[in-house]
Structure formats: structure tokens, C-alpha cells
Amino acid sequence: NAGVTQTPKFRVLKTGQSMTLLCAQDMNHEYMYWYRQDPGMGLRLIHYSVGEGTTAKGEVPDGYNVSRLKKQNFLLGLESAAPSQTSVYFCASELAGAYEQYFGPGTRLTVT
Amino acid sequence: EDQVTQSPEALRLQEGESSSLNCSYTVSGLRGLFWYRQDPGKGPEFLFTLYSAGEEKEKERLKATLTKKESFLHITAPKPEDSATYLCAVLLRSRVDQAGTALIFGKGTTLSVSS
Numbered sequence: 001n002a003g004v005t006q007t008p009k010f011r012v013l014k015t016g017q018s019m020t021l022l023c024a025q026d027m028n029h030e031y032m033y034w035y036r037q038d039p040g041m042g043l044r045l046i047h048y049s050v051g052e053g054t055t056a057k058g059e060v061p062d063g064y065n066v067s068r069l070k071k072q073n074f075l076l077g078l079e080s081a082a083p084s085q086t087s088v089y090f091c092a093s094e095l096a097g098a099y100e101q102y103f104g105p106g107t108r109l110t111v112t
Numbered sequence: 113e114d115q116v117t118q119s120p121e122a123l124r125l126q127e128g129e130s131s132s133l134n135c136s137y138t139v140s141g142l143r144g145l146f147w148y149r150q151d152p153g154k155g156p157e158f159l160f161t162l163y164s165a166g167e168e169k170e171k172e173r174l175k176a177t178l179t180k181k182e183s184f185l186h187i188t189a190p191k192p193e194d195s196a197t198y199l200c201a202v203l204l205r206s207r208v209d210q211a212g213t214a215l216i217f218g219k220g221t222t223l224s225v226s227s
Contacts, residue, residue, distance in 0.1 A: 040219060042217045042218055042220065099144055101156075103148075106154070
């Protein structure tokens with residue numbers, strides 16, 4: 001039981017490049033979340049999904065897109081990376097309505 | 113504006129020296145308050161959920177309490193392995209009506225325990 005996994009662990013992008021972060025969970029959880037964590041800012045919700053094929057915006061959605069084509073996977077896309085998107089990105093999953101969120105190990109992204 | 117404030121930002125303790133971390137919140141309608149532990153380079157790990165004032169939860173050397181305005185995470189006789197950043201998060205009643213658990217996180221308290 002791997003829990004929540006994230007790919008890749010580290011990535012360096014140049015301004016304007018695009019990339020996709022992959023989150024996978026093997027706990028059959030309905031809800032999945034993408035957060036970013038910046039020094040002095042705490043965790044902030046980017047987008048979330050309450051089921052396959054559904055997504056919703058969180059606090060800081062601009063510059064990101066997401067997709068949930070399969071229940072176990074949640075993808076976060078950056079179409080045109082900006083230095084302001086340098087951050088650590090965490091994915092989390094939750095059994096619907098249980099409130100307890102399980103986090104992945106994070107992806108450290110640097111945009112130069 | 114809904115806010116979650118944690119204090120202190122950093123706390124250094126000697127092994128065995130008990131203390132408390134604070135999480136104060138100014139929100140419109142609290143549905144639940146959560147404590148997470150985060151080790152360097154890792155994702156947050158769930159510790160506790162508190163739902164109503166007066167509620168307490170315990171786990172090993174940690175005890176979380178909740179009042180109408182704040183929550184405390186009490187650490188009794190800490191050990192070096194308790195060193196981590198402790199995050200507090202709240203779930204608002206308004207957000208419960210929407211599907212999904214949209215939490216508001218505080219910035220965390222970084223605890224260092226030396227032997």
C-alpha cells in the first residue's frame with residue numbers, strides 16, 4: 001500500500017515551459033487535492049476534485065489546470081511556467097467526508 | 113476575512129521540557145480544526161481532528177484541545193523525535209456544504225527538541 005505518490009520529486013523549468021505533475025493514490029479515495037507550500041505562506045489550495053471527471057478551483061488556481069480522468073490519479077498542469085510558481089507542491093487524498101487528508105511527499109519545482 | 117494564526121513561529125525545547133503550541137482562528141462558523149505534523153522534506157501527516165469547544169484528543173506525548181477561539185497542542189516531556197513543524201487547519205461550515213474539504217492552514221510552528 002503506497003498511499004499517495006507524486007511524480008516527479010524535483011523539477012527545474014525555464015519561464016514559459018510547461019509541465020504536468022502526477023499524483024496517484026491507491027486507497028480508493030474519492031477526494032483529491034493539490035496544494036502549494038511557500039515559505040511564510042503556509043499550505044494553499046490550488047484545485048481539488050471530488051470524483052472522477054470533476055474538478056473545482058481552490059484559493060490560488062490561476063496559472064494551473066487539473067484533470068481527473070481516473071479515480072486514482074489527479075494531474076496538475078502548468079501551461080506556461082512563471083518564477084512565481086516556484087514552490088513545493090503537495091497532493092492529498094481523502095475518503096469522502098472523512099475530513100482526514102493523506103498527503104504525498106511533495107514535488108519541489110523551481111522556475112528560472 | 114477568515115484567518116488562522118499559529119504561535120510561536122519557532123520553539124526550542126530541551127528534552128523533557130513540556131510546552132504548548134497555539135492556533136487561534138477568526139472564522140465564520142467552524143466545522144472542525146485539524147492538527148498535522150510535517151517533517152522536513154515530507155508531506156504533512158494527520159494527527160487530530162477537533163469538532164467542538166471542550167473537546168480533547170491525545171496521542172502519545174501530544175494532547176490537542178479546543179476552545180471557541182483557539183486550539184492548543186500540548187507536548188508533554190518531548191523527545192528529539194518530536195522535532196517537526198506542526199500545522200493547524202480549519203474547516204468552515206460554509207465549505208462543508210460544498211463537496212470537498214477545503215481547509216485553511218496556518219503557517220505552522222517549527223519545534224526543535226534537543227537532548
